[in-house]
Amino acid sequence: MIEGAQHTGDPSAGETPIPADRSGSVSRRNFIKASLAGAAMVGSGCVPADESASTAAHAAPVVAAARGKRLNVIQVILHDAGQHFGCYGQKVSTPGIDALAAQGAIFTNHFCNSTPCSPARGCVMTGQYAHRNGLIGLVNKGWDIPPHTQTLVDRMNDAGYETVRCGLQHERHPRNRNAMRYQKNFATRGSKDPERRQISVERVTAAAKLYLKARDATRPLYLNMGVFETHAPWTRRFYKPFAPKPEDVAMPAFLPDVPVIRKGYAAFLGALSYTDSVLGDFFRFLDDSGLEADTAMIFTADHGDATGSHRHFEKAGTMYDEVYRVPLIVQPPAGPRGVEVRQFVRLMDLMPTIVELAGADAPESIDGRSLTPLMTGRPPDDWPDAVYCEHHGEVWGLMTQRMVRTHRWKYVFNPHDLDELYDLSSDPAELTNLIDSRAHDDVLSEMKARLMGWNDATGDVFTWNWVRWTFPDPVPP
DSSP states (O other): OOOSSOOOSOTTOOOOOOOOOOOOOOOOOOOSSOOOOOOOOTTTTEEESSGGGHHHHHHOOSSOOSTTOOOEEEEEEESSOTTOSGGGTOSSOOHHHHHHHHTSEEETTEEOSEESHHHHHHHHHHSSOHHHHSOOSOGGGTOOOOTTOOOHHHHHHHTTOEEEEEEOOOSSOTTSTTTTOOSEEESOOOOSSTTTOTTSHHHHHHHHHHHHHHSOTTSOEEEEEEOOTTSSOOOOGGGGGGOOOGGGOOOOTTSOOOHHHHHHHHHHHHHHHHHHHHHHHHHHHHHHHTGGGGEEEEEEESOOOOTTGGGOOSSTTOOOHHHHBOOEEEEOSSSOSSEEEOSOEEGGGHHHHHHHHTTOOOOTTOOOOOSHHHHTTOOOTTOOSSEEEEEOOTTTSSOOEEEEEOSSEEEEEOTTSOOEEEETTTOTTOOOOOTTOGGGHHHHHHHHHHHHHHHHHHTOTTSHHHHHHTSOSSOOO
């Protein structure tokens, strides 16, 4: 356990009343770490998204707060968003998120470790793969993180932070609203009626603003904001003014251009643009209030949605990039600006990153790694050159899947169906399955060997034997 102020919240507490306004002086704590010096980023996988912004980024520290303060951390997690943002090259209107990316580091190869929602978010909170933390299905279907597991919230509590949840959480069963042990909870109730849903973006941001105006500023803050808007169905009346006409939609290359998919994608863009407009207003509030001077902003999503790609919607049951490749923007109060990080990173890397920003230590049992070296252009020599993902079939039945992806190749293991092999350099939309191509036998053997090594290293017993049965004899090294 980390030494420091202990958690004082009531684990059985439910919704926390919005506090009355009160003033508070800023704490004079020593900052968490010495600044991390920048390095040349080009060629290391970390490059300026805008070349004109590169000079300051090369020498700027990744984490720095106003003198004598500890960093606040505000984390925003969307539902089912994928990389459908202007800053990721899509022809969509997302000026709020794009502005955040321009002032921080954008990670272009960020992947969720598992789907659907609960397993993905469990990886954020534990820093572990889903098969290691035990949350392999939806919490409302009975799955849960074991109660003894040290989570990100526990670590921030132990480090003396005020931990606050605003909006959706899907990492512990909703029968206990504060099972994650946040000290305060606001706008947490869901509803099948979207007009009564508290976890909508406008209610979550409104509650966060009220809290931030009234909070005790003598304590550093970890605020986790979860919003629901980009989760299907995208039918709420507020979205309509933001939705383009289906015939006017600029269809991404990965979507088939047919009327039903145009209509569905236009509805999704309405929800996305509405969410962006509300979040943009919240980001401006942070700037106007001065909080940005000592606050690290983290923006991501639990996973994506097919949104019509491969002629289907939803997220479970496939391992295409539209589902597993998700946004990540990190904006420290001082550091890289407009920088693109191209290394593979995972949702589970957020836990050690946030804990490091807080000046604390992550548990030794985690699988994730802090992202701060990547933002300085100094990736460790042993940084992974592949990403591994898993799905346990809880939503659509027993259809477990595993995936290993490099920059060029993707191999998907489907024990009850054909495996998949894609050459992403020539087929980025993953339309041509090369699994039966004899010309790619060597590539297939290499990818299977990678997956088998990951199974062994992480204790993934779900596919251990199945993977070996598909290998020729003898098993490649």
